[in-house]
Amino acid sequence: MKSYLFSLFPEKMCYVRIAVEKSLKKKLIDTLYDLKVIHIEETNDKEFLKEAKIEQNLETYSDMLLNLESVLKEIKGMDYEIIAIRKPFSTKPLLSEDKVLNYEKYIDDFEKQLKKLKELKDKYNNLNKIYILAERLRKLGVDNLSIIKENKSGLGFILLSLKDKDKFFENLKNLIKEGIISFTIYRDEEENRDYALIIHKGDEENIIKKLNEFIIKKHNIYDIVDYLLNYGNTTKDILDKVVKERAALVYELKELEEKVQKEYKSRQKELEDLLLSLKHIVNKYTQIDKFKESRSLFYVSGYIPCKDKNKLLKALSKISPNVFIEIKEVKKGEEVPVKIEHTRYVNPFKVFLDIYALPKYRYIDPTVLMFFTFPLFYGFILGDVGYGLVLGIFAYILKTKTPKGSIINNLAKVMLLSSASSIFFGLLFGEFFGFESIFGYEFHPILHRMGEIKELIGISILFGLIHINLGLLLGIYQQIRYKEYKHAVTEKFSWILLQISVGYLIYGYLENLPTYHRYVAYMLLILSIGLIYIGEGLKGIFELPSILSNVLSYARLGAVGLSSIAIAYVINVFVERFVESGSVGGYIAAIVLFLLGHTFNILLGIIGPFLHSLRLHYVEFFTKFYEGGGKEYSPYGILKKR
Amino acid sequence: MAEAGLMALAASIAIGSTAVAAGIAEAHIGSAAVAAMAEDEKFFGKGLLMTVLPETLAIFGLVIALLILFK
Numbered sequence: 206m207k208s209y210l211f212s213l214f215p216e217k218m219c220y221v222r223i224a225v226e227k228s229l230k231k232k233l234i235d236t237l238y239d240l241k242v243i244h245i246e247e248t249n250d251k252e253f254l255k256e257a258k259i260e261q262n263l264e265t266y267s268d269m270l271l272n273l274e275s276v277l278k279e280i281k282g283m284d285y286e287i288i289a290i291r292k293p294f295s296t297k298p299l300l301s302e303d304k305v306l307n308y309e310k311y312i313d314d315f316e317k318q319l320k321k322l323k324e325l326k327d328k329y330n331n332l333n334k335i336y337i338l339a340e341r342l343r344k345l346g347v348d349n350l351s352i353i354k355e356n357k358s359g360l361g362f363i364l365l366s367l368k369d370k371d372k373f374f375e376n377l378k379n380l381i382k383e384g385i386i387s388f389t390i391y392r393d394e395e396e397n398r399d400y401a402l403i404i405h406k407g408d409e410e411n412i413i414k415k416l417n418e419f420i421i422k423k424h425n426i427y428d429i430v431d432y433l434l435n436y437g438n439t440t441k442d443i444l445d446k447v448v449k450e451r452a453a454l455v456y457e458l459k460e461l462e463e464k465v466q467k468e469y470k471s472r473q474k475e476l477e478d479l480l481l482s483l484k485h486i487v488n489k490y491t492q493i494d495k496f497k498e499s500r501s502l503f504y505v506s507g508y509i510p511c512k513d514k515n516k517l518l519k520a521l522s523k524i525s526p527n528v529f530i531e532i533k534e535v536k537k538g539e540e541v542p543v544k545i546e547h548t549r550y551v552n553p554f555k556v557f558l559d560i561y562a563l564p565k566y567r568y569i570d571p572t573v574l575m576f577f578t579f580p581l582f583y584g585f586i587l588g589d590v591g592y593g594l595v596l597g598i599f600a601y602i603l604k605t606k607t608p609k610g611s612i613i614n615n616l617a618k619v620m621l622l623s624s625a626s627s628i629f630f631g632l633l634f635g636e637f638f639g640f641e642s643i644f645g646y647e648f649h650p651i652l653h654r655m656g657e658i659k660e661l662i663g664i665s666i667l668f669g670l671i672h673i674n675l676g677l678l679l680g681i682y683q684q685i686r687y688k689e690y691k692h693a694v695t696e697k698f699s700w701i702l703l704q705i706s707v708g709y710l711i712y713g714y715l716e717n718l719p720t721y722h723r724y725v726a727y728m729l730l731i732l733s734i735g736l737i738y739i740g741e742g743l744k745g746i747f748e749l750p751s752i753l754s755n756v757l758s759y760a761r762l763g764a765v766g767l768s769s770i771a772i773a774y775v776i777n778v779f780v781e782r783f784v785e786s787g788s789v790g791g792y793i794a795a796i797v798l799f800l801l802g803h804t805f806n807i808l809l810g811i812i813g814p815f816l817h818s819l820r821l822h823y824v825e826f827f828t829k830f831y832e833g834g835g836k837e838y839s840p841y842g843i844l845k846k847r
Numbered sequence: 848m849a850e851a852g853l854m855a856l857a858a859s860i861a862i863g864s865t866a867v868a869a870g871i872a873e874a875h876i877g878s879a880a881v882a883a884m885a886e887d888e889k890f891f892g893k894g895l896l897m898t899v900l901p902e903t904l905a906i907f908g909l910v911i912a913l914l915i916l917f918k
Contacts, residue, residue, distance in 0.1 A: 561892040659917050754903040757910055764909055823892065824899055833892055 213679075215570050215835070216544040219511040220536075223504070223521065224529040230257070230503040232524045234496070237505070238489045240520050241842030244542045245495040245507040254497035254504055261302065263490045265309070270483040272312045277480065279319050280469050300482040308479055318465055325458045332454065335436055336447045338429055343440035344391040345402040351438055353430045360386065361409050364426040365416070367399040373419040380415060383407045402426075488844055495841075508535070508542050508838070541566035544838035551576045553618035560612075561823055562833030569683050569830055571822075578672065578826075579619065579818055584626025585668070586766045586814035588654070589773070591638035593627030595807050600624055620811075638803055639773025654763075654770055661763040669759025670704075672821070673752075676829030677701050683830055695740025697829070700752055702733035755825045761817050769810050776802035858912035865908025872901035 221243065225233050237243050345364075347353065353362050367373050370390065377388060384407020391400050398421070405412060413423055437443040469476070497504045509517055514532055521528045535541050543563050545555055554575045564570045587593065600620035607614040635650025637643045654661050677697050684693035706729035713722045737745040776798060783795035827833075839845065880894030 561895075562889065658913070662913060754906065757906050758903065760906060760909060760913075820895070820899055824896055828896070 211573060212547065213569050213571075213573065215564060215566055215568075216546055216838075217511045218508045218535055218541050218544065218566065218838075219514060219532050220506070220534070220539070220541075221509050221517070222506040222529075222531040225503050225524065226527065227498060227501050227503050229525055229528075230259075230498070233503060233505070233521075233528075234259075234489065234493070236520050236524055238485075238842045240517065241840045242509045242513040242517060243505070243507045243841050244509070244838050245492065245505060245841050246542075247495050248497070248506050254499050254502075256494045257496035257498040257503065259490055259493050261490060263487070263493075266302075266305070266483060266486050266490070269305070269309055269312055270480075270487050272316050273476070273480055273483060276312065276315050276319060277476065279323075280465065299478040302486055305479065305482050305486060315465075315468070318461065318468075322458070322461050322465060325454060325461065329451065329454050329458060332447050332451045335433065335443065336451070339433055339436075339440045339443040339447065341391065341393065341400060342402075342429070342433070343444065345400060346389045347402065348439050348441060350430050350434055350440065353426065354434060359406065361405050361407070362426050363403040363405065363409060363412065364424040364429070365401045365403070366421045366424065367401055367419060368421050369419050370399045373399075373401065373416065376416060376419060377403075380412060383412055383415070385412065484844055489842075492841060507841075510544055510838075535566070539566075540836060542838040543570075543835035545570050545572060547572055547576075550622075553615040554579065556612055556615040556619065557819065557822070561827070563835035563837055565832045565835040567687070568832040568835075569679055571679075571827070571831065574675075574679075575822060576622075579822065580623045580626035582668070582762060582818035582821060583623035583814045584628075584630040585665075585762050586817060587623075587627040587769065587810050588630035588634045588766055589636040589638065589770070589810075590628050590631035590643070591636075591640075591803075592769075592807055592810050593624045593629075593631050596627060596811060597621060597624035599811075620815075623814075636770065636773075639770060639777050639806075654767060655774065658763070658767065661767070662760050665759050665762035665764075666756060668762055669756045669821075669825070672759065672826055673755055673829060674701060674704070676826045680830035692740065695736045699733050699736035699740060700829075702729060702736065703749070703752060706730035706733055758825055759821060761821070765813050765817050769806060769813065772806045772809070773803065776806065854915055858915045861915065862905070862908045862912040865904045865911075869901045869903075869905040872904070873898055876901070 223233065223237075342350075352358075356362075367390075370392075374390075377385065384405045386404045386406060388401055388403045391402075392398070393400060403412065413420075433440070433443055437446055495505070509532075511534075517532075518530065521530055543566050545558065545563070546552075547555070551573050554572045557575055557579070558564065558570070558572060584593070587596070600617045600623075603617035604614060604621060607617060631637065632648075633651045634654050635641055635648030636654070637648070641648055641650070652660060652664070677700055680697040681693045684690070684697065706726050709729065710723065710726040712718070713726055734746065734749070737749070741748070780795045780799045780802075783791040783798065785791075877898045880890065880898050883890040884894050
């Protein structure tokens with residue numbers, strides 16, 4: 206495989222136009238889909254060409270896909286997306302279009318079985334509900350439901366769930382004059398709740414009002430009775446009937462469930478392949494409107510990576526000798542899709558461009574630079590052997606547990622590299638979970654962060670100067686490449702000159718250099734400001750201090766690390782004090798504090814350095830050269846995540 | 848008050864007040880940026896850029912604080 210380790214630009218693309226006789230339409234579609242290299246770009250430049258149509262019945266495939274997805278989702282609650290994304294680069298659909306159609310009835314039957322299973326489950330749940338309601342009324346002394354329904358005696362019935370049984374009871378006694386004749390109370394142990402049934406000949410609203418404080422809810426007993434009367438006249442009858450029906454249903458339910466699961470397990474692989482095949486077929490034909498056709502011609506245009514030119518020509522020559530192909534270099538200013546490809550170690554860093562914005566075609570792709578600088582900044586901030594090890598283990602587990610190519614998986618790979626950098630800087634700073642020794646072995650730090658703060662901040666700012674000027678140099682390189690010499694000088698070089706002149710001026714004052722040095726410095730300063738004014742106008746003049754704030758912003762590299770080490774230091778001081786106390790309680794407190802404290806600090810240590818390091822790239826570095834807004838290269842034949 | 852105490856107080860005011868100011872500014876910009884991102888994810892880059900601009904205040908505060916402490 207070709208190495209792109211030091212590629213600073215997106216891959217070179219070529220414009221391609223292909224036309225074939227209409228009879229070869231299907232062959233061309235299949236070939237291009239399986240080849241997975243052409244990013245189709247719709248063109249409207251030929252008026253005689255209309256949107257292409259296909260003979261295949263897309264609706265059938267789409268329906269099958271929807272049904273199969275719902276079957277798989279229903280049967281296991283499984284994430285069918287993962288199956289499809291697991292093999293997105295397989296060269297061909299696993300099953301042919303004709304073979305897939307053979308499954309139409311099978312999927313329908315499977316879906317019907319699942320529908321039946323769902324109905325049975327609903328019925329079972331309904332029976333359970335009836336059982337609970339009938340049991341509750343029976344325990345409250347109700348047998349014949351028609352007594353409540355017909356209410357010939359003129360008595361009223363109230364069913365309540367209680368908040369406080371004892372207080373309810375106390376207050377109920379005082380309500381005899383309100384017309385209460387009798388009541389029963391039942392405790393539902395499963396629900397952990399008391400229910401009461403009141404029989405009265407008074408005003409229901411008045412009774413409820415006076416008991417309101419002690420009840421949770423008033424249930425509509427007449428609705429419940431109406432509902433239960435559909436199943437029988439007495440609670441005893443209902444309970445007997447429900448028990449019988451439920452027993453029969455359980456058997457049927459279990460049998461069907463086992464059948465469906467068995468069917469699924471025995472054909473799991475086949476169903477997954479079918480799903481993937483269907484996804485590819487639907488994906489292939491839903492994009493058909495990007496192709497064009499006339500009465501006799503079938504036409505497509507788009508972009509391919511230039512290195513795939515021969516691959517395309519070879520594949521097309523197999524269709525027919527009469528294929529019209531035109532491959533040419535892209536024109537300046539053309540909106541070309543961007544393909545970014547690096548080696549497998551650098552590739553995960555693409556995730557930072559995905560989050561931000563892809564670079565435009567022909568403009569610098571800083572992925573490879575971030576491969577070096579991101580872990581460098583991260584490690585410099587975290588800089589602890591212990592934290593680095595924990596972070597590394599965490600990142601490794603995350604990497605193995607997440608699907609390849611996903612954002613989380615890429616971030617885990619980035620974190621793995623960053624953890625190695627943290628361990629390296631941890632050795633330089635002599636820190637292990639904030640301690641300066643490990644199992645009696647004293648570290649000999651090259652830079653002691655807590656003691657040499659000035660040096661730490663100085664190094665951070667030096668990093669800033671180098672990083673920002675690297676950004677400006679990249680900007681100059683980019684503009685010289687496109688022969689925009691004036692912009693290179695006035696918009697990029699002018700800022701470097703500004704820094705040199707200010708530095709020269711300060712150095713002159715500090716070292717008491719002869720006066721002419723200052724004049725030279727002032728002249729350079731005026732020249733740089735003039736160039737900035739020419740390049741960026743008044744906006745540039747107003748933004749002059751921004752170069753200072755940009756450089757100083759890198760002080761965070763030292764400062765954030767200091768806050769992390771200060772927290773670790775405080776935890777360790779307390780841990781040591783607890784240990785020195787010598788008591789068992791002291792040891793336990795020391796262990797708990799050590800674990801909790803450092804876990805908290807590691808969590809901060811993962812988030813803080815990550816965000817600050819990323820910010821330095823996005824805000825301070827990218828603004829010097831980066832041109833975002835590129836369109837992602839998305840070849841025909843690759844499944845897109847929905 | 849001892850000189851060291853006054854210096855510590857001055858440094859804490861320098862970093863504290865600028866951090867609060869940056870926080871207030873970022874809160875306003877951040878909420879607008881999140882709203883823009885909810886509409887269109889492409890605003891992430893610009894949104895982040897705008898949100899962190901006032902952080903410069905805190906950085907200046909930090910530098911002044913360090914200058915005071917390590918004079």
